[in-house]
Amino acid sequence: MSRNYVGFVLAGFAFIFFLLFSLYEGSNIVNDPFEWKSSTPFTHLLVSNPIFPQDIVWLDFFVYAIKFYAVYPIMTLISAALLLGLTIRNMNKNKKIYINISGILLGVITLYTSLAFFSAHTLGSTVFRYSLLVIGLMLVLGGSYSIFRHKTSN
Structure with missing residues (x-):
């Protein structure tokens, strides 16, 4: 097994591990009906007024974990960014410009997600929002620097 695939497999396992722990911690929302609103x-989006704990969608477990237990959601975000970066790199091995453009595009999407969807009402959501900002900036700046360096070396 080559080193590229080992990194991909490890990042995939880390993503699944941290995602499951995030969902487990976020399942505490079932016991906190005052936070349901x-x-x-x-x-x-699916149920206008959730009454029973069974009405809660599993994605909301992740939202609750972001707000109140932010460690595992941030680790999920980092491992997802690593997994996506490795996937982009392996898919476009000989086309360096496409790797950089897709990294910049992914960074812009991450920045937009950070600014548009996350309001910082709790400490966990604030930290998660800044983590998204940092990852998005790193992707945009890294891809831009690599394109600039590639164009100036020719």
Whole structure:
């Protein structure tokens, strides 16, 4: 097994591990019905007024974990960024410009997600938002620098 695939497999396992722990910690929303109104945006898309714990969609577990238990969601975000970066690199091995453009595009999407969808009402959501900002900036700046360096070396 080559080194590229080992990194891909390890990042995939880390992503799944941290995602499962995030969902486990976020399942505490079932015991906190006062948070159902503000921490269940996906449930409110499907059910107008959730009454029973079974009405809560599993994506809202992740939202609740972001707000109140941010360690594992941030680790999930980092491992997802690593997994996507490795995937982009392996798919476009000989086309360096496409790697950089896709990294910049992914960074712009991450920056937009950070600015548009996450309001920082709790400490966990603030830290998660800044983590998204840092990852997005790193992707945009890294891809831009690599394109600039490639164009000036020719």
